[in-house]
Amino acid sequence: LQKAPDVRVIGYDVDEVTMKIAKQINMIEYGVKTVQEGAEQADVIIFATPVSITVEHLNTLPSWDLKERVIVTDTGSTKQAVMAAGQALRARGITLVGGHPMAGSHKSGVTAAKPHLFENAYYILTALDEQDRWAVDELKRLLRYTHSKIVEVSAEEHDHMTAVVSHFPHIISASLVHQLQQEDADYPMAKLLAAGGFRDVTRIASSNPSLWRDITLQNRDKILEQLTKWQQEMERVKDILQAGIPQHVEQYFGDAKKLRDSLPFSGGALFSTFDLQVDIPDYPGVISVVTGLLADENISITNLRIVEAREDVYGILVISFQTEEDRLRAQTCIETRAKFETHIA
Ligand SMILES: NC(=O)c1ccc[n+]([C@@H]2O[C@H](COP(=O)([O-])OP(=O)(O)OC[C@H]3O[C@@H](n4cnc5c(N)ncnc54)[C@H](O)[C@@H]3O)[C@@H](O)[C@H]2O)c1
Numbered sequence: 124l125q126k127a128p129d130v131r132v133i134g135y136d137v138d139e140v141t142m143k144i145a146k147q148i149n150m151i152e153y154g155v156k157t158v159q160e161g162a163e164q165a166d167v168i169i170f171a172t173p174v175s176i177t178v179e180h181l182n183t184l185p186s187w188d189l190k191e192r193v194i195v196t197d198t199g200s201t202k203q204a205v206m207a208a209g210q211a212l213r214a215r216g217i218t219l220v221g222g223h224p225m226a227g228s229h230k231s232g233v234t235a236a237k238p239h240l241f242e243n244a245y246y247i248l249t250a251l252d253e254q255d256r257w258a259v260d261e262l263k264r265l266l267r268y269t270h271s272k273i274v275e276v277s278a279e280e281h282d283h284m285t286a287v288v289s290h291f292p293h294i295i296s297a298s299l300v301h302q303l304q305q306e307d308a309d310y311p312m313a314k315l316l317a318a319g320g321f322r323d324v325t326r327i328a329s330s331n332p333s334l335w336r337d338i339t340l341q342n343r344d345k346i347l348e349q350l351t352k353w354q355q356e357m358e359r360v361k362d363i364l365q366a367g368i369p370q371h372v373e374q375y376f377g378d379a380k381k382l383r384d385s386l387p388f389s390g391g392a393l394f395s396t397f398d399l400q401v402d403i404p405d406y407p408g409v410i411s412v413v414t415g416l417l418a419d420e421n422i423s424i425t426n427l428r429i430v431e432a433r434e435d436v437y438g439i440l441v442i443s444f445q446t447e448e449d450r451l452r453a454q455t456c457i458e459t460r461a462k463f464e465t466h467i468a
């Protein structure tokens with residue numbers, strides 16, 4: 124566990140097996156018998172429960188004997204419902220700052236946790252207003268050890284943006300799987316042909332259904348807005364296809380590729396990689412010079428691409444590594460041995 128030295132983690136989970144494993148892997152120092160028992164001992168309470176359960180717990184908090192300056196936070200994927208509960212808590216003298224680490228996967232449960240899960244990921248905090256600055260500052264101090272990038276936005280902005288980049292994509296992913304299912308009676312072979320493309324675009328359809336039921340219901344309005352925009356986008360692409368003008372079809376893909384290739388993905392250490400940009404001179408075989416040096420020093424790479432062929436003689440080679448350590452070793456290796464300039468974005 125990545126945590127401040129002065130922190131002790133007490134845990135509660137409704138599932139006994141989860142409690143046992145959490146203790147075994149030292150995720151928690153000790154477990155308690157009820158959420159109330161844990162909350163009453165805590166200086167900071169973190170709810171990492173499904174969002175509907177979090178709201179239920181928040182509504183119960185005022186009836187518990189909490190510490191006077193307790194800070195309450197959560198990790199939930201939606202923020203407006205939680206912050207509405209936070210407004211009610213404020214009236215009862217309890218401070219809530221919403222939290223959401225933008226990292227994770229389709230996997231669930233305590234065994235899916237990783238010490239470096241939040242590294243490089245955005246960790247969003249939503250406070251009611253400036254009155255809770257002290258609590259935001261304290262959470263930032265505690266969360267520093269996750270090595271995430273902490274940002275603050277309003278709950279409304281949060282729910283809009285996560286609808287765009289997280290919640291609505293889950294709907295599309297699930298819908299593609301349903302579409303495959305509808306084809307199954309007439310084309311049972313289709314599912315056998317599903318390869319990398321289908322797998323990549325539907326990985327998140329394997330997420331926990333009840334978790335996503337809660338998220339989509341809490342952020343239903345924002346997701347429905349995105350659904351309407353998606354239908355408009357589908358009409359646009361339908362028109363392009365029906366017109367059948369090759370340049371327009373290519374441009375549709377080209378514009379999307381350009382934007383997608385430029386996105387600064389930051390999904391945390393689970394699926395994210397550590398990129399190193401290398402300014403390489405434009406001569407044949409230059410890439411194999413770089414990969415050869417890295418192989419010579421036993422540094423594994425996970426991906427390699429040219430992001431930009433610039434007007435001048437240089438191009439930018441982006442090499443991805445699994446760990447920060449590999450990236451730093453590679454940087455030293457390339458700069459000292461190949462004398463190419465490198466950058467970390
Ligand atoms: N999975 C992700 O990628 C991801 C990423 C960021 C945020 N989140 C959010 O974090 C929260 C947790 O998600 P997760 O993926 O860790 O889910 P998870 O299923 O792995 O963990 C949730 C835990 O809550 C426990 N739980 C359920 N009801 C409970 C109750 N009444 N009292 C106590 N514990 C209870 C479950 O037993 C489970 O161990 C959710 O709000 C989710 O929206 C998930």
Ligand SMILES: O=C(O)C(=O)C[C@]1(C(=O)O)C=C[C@@H](O)C=C1
Nearest residue numbers: 200224225226227228229289327
């Ligand atoms: O990568 C995945 O499987 C996820 O769904 C992770 C993901 C996301 O959409 O990016 C899902 C929900 C969270 O609130 C944050 C992260």
